[in-house]
Amino acid sequence: MDSTVITIPVSEPPVVGPPTKEKKKFKLPKIFNTIICFIKDKIRNKQDMRKLIHSIKVGVSLVLVSFLYLLNPLYERVGDNAMWAIMTVVVVFEFFAGATVRKGLNRGMGTILGGSLGCLAAALAQKVGGIGDSIIVSISVFIFGVAATYFRMIPSIKKKYDYGAMIFLLTFNLVVVSGIRAEKVLELARERLLTIGMGFAVCVFISLLVFPTWASDELHDSIASNFLHLATSIEGCLDEYFKAVEEKENQPTSSISNCKSVLNSKSQDESLANFANWEPWHGKFGLYHPWDKYLKIGDLLRELSAAILSLKDCLRSPKQPSSTMRQSIRQPCEAVGVSLAWTLKELGENIKEMKRVQQADMIAPKLKSMSLELSSVISSSKLEQLENVDGLAIASFIFMLMEMVEKVEKLVKEVEEFGDLAGFKDQ
Incomplete structure (x- = not known):
């Protein structure tokens, strides 16, 4: 019986040499990694x-x-x-x-x-x-x-x-x-x-x-942005008030957190104005910049903010007039709201850019005419024919709008005077 010989290849033994040294990567101590991660997590905005x-x-x-x-x-x-x-x-x-x-x-x-x-x-x-x-x-x-x-x-x-x-x-x-x-x-x-x-x-x-942080810049930008916050709040309140009932239930309530922040900004404004008085000349602010005017404008903004919050309370009252009754006064009230919001945005932009209010002579008469128009709405026969609850609710809403118009009139005069004292440039 023939036998088959199978040749098994013999592998050469591995060459044993000195152990190779692995390169160790440099690692920061754990405490430093923790600090770096903490700083990266915190630095998210300016x-x-x-x-x-x-x-x-x-x-x-x-x-x-x-x-x-x-x-x-x-x-x-x-x-x-x-x-x-x-x-x-x-x-x-x-x-x-x-x-x-x-x-x-x-x-x-x-x-x-x-x-x-x-x-x-x-x-x-x-x-x-x-x-x-x-x-x-x-x-x-x-x-x-x-x-x-x-x-x-x-x-x-x-x-x-x-x-x-x-x-x-x-x-x-x-x-x-x-x-x-x-x-x-x-x-x-x-x-x-x-x-x-x-x-x-x-x-x-x-x-x-070295990278100075100026209180004057902080105060200037804060006051200018507050105008925009209040304008947005007015638009949101009026938009919510005149929505249909079913639309109002399906859509979120307008946020007035910015309005509340303006109302609580008195101490911050006073501190920033005090610090700004000690700062030397820099950038767009001279040595005799009227910092007290910022405080007066801030007080008027807070008064307007309180009026907006009162207007918001009219929306939250359980005794609301019917949607049909609200639609009857929608056109004049929305016209007033749009005008107020535009005026506030214009004033805030003028302060931010340090420009004079060019249309001040036109804004004041327009606001007065709007106030008279709202007065005529209250005294119209439409409201006299309403039930006591509906008439009182709508009258309260319109009175708050009239109050806001008066506040904005004062703001226009104050900003115009501020521009003259601060030497704002013409547009």
Whole structure:
């Protein structure tokens, strides 16, 4: 029996060499990846970017004033007083440039005045000596403490110089009390004032020259955009009021969140106007820009916002006139609403672009004629023939429209006067 020989190939043994080293990829520590992801998640709009830039500016300022400690030549000149420069950066650097300048100047004035008077009181106490020095220090601390605290409660001073009065009170007490036991109180006050000035200079330089955030721009854009918000709210309210019942149930209610934000903007406007007063000349704003006019216009916008909210309450009232009755006054009311919305948009655009209201002479008579037309609608025989509930509901709605027309008339006059004071350009 023949046998078949099958040849099995013998593979060569693998060459054993030194183990190959895999290249390790560099990986950031987990904490850094977490921070980077957090920053990417937060930076989604312009406001978040501004916050990040402000944070970086504060960090850079702290590094610069820390050199007073880190560099031996600087430390030999200022010594432990360098801590006052770091403290100044921490308490003075604000988000808006005007707020930083305001706080820095207040701190400087309060430090100089408080330090000077404190040195005088301490020197006088040292001259008297004995138990008389304690009496003089106690009397001076009491008098200036009472005076500074009282002035801080005056509204005009509290609005602009509250921080300066607080720093004055703090500096005066520190200097006059420590001056009794310090031999070189004048030299100590001078060195501290020097380091505080260094910290303030760093804050002002970084705040004004490195991606500055101007409170004036924020206030200007906010007031201009509020006109558009209210115009949109008026259009939405009228559109909702005159919809058919079945359409009204199937469509969402118009949002008036912007209208409520305008109503609650008083404190923000006042703060921005206060900061803007401290800002230097920049861009389109001069040194004597009428910032108070923004506050007056803002007050009128809030009054108009309250009227719009009252108009909204008419829509929410359970006692509503029938759709047929509402359609009978639809044409004049919608004409008024369109005119009001157009006027508000025009005023807001003029403020934003800093242009004069060219058609002010035409807008005012038009608004008055609309008010008279609404009055004629209320006194027409159509409303007299309605039932008491329907007539009262429609009359309330029209009265609120008339109130809004009066508010817009005042806004037109105020914006026209604002353009003259601010030197707005002709279109």
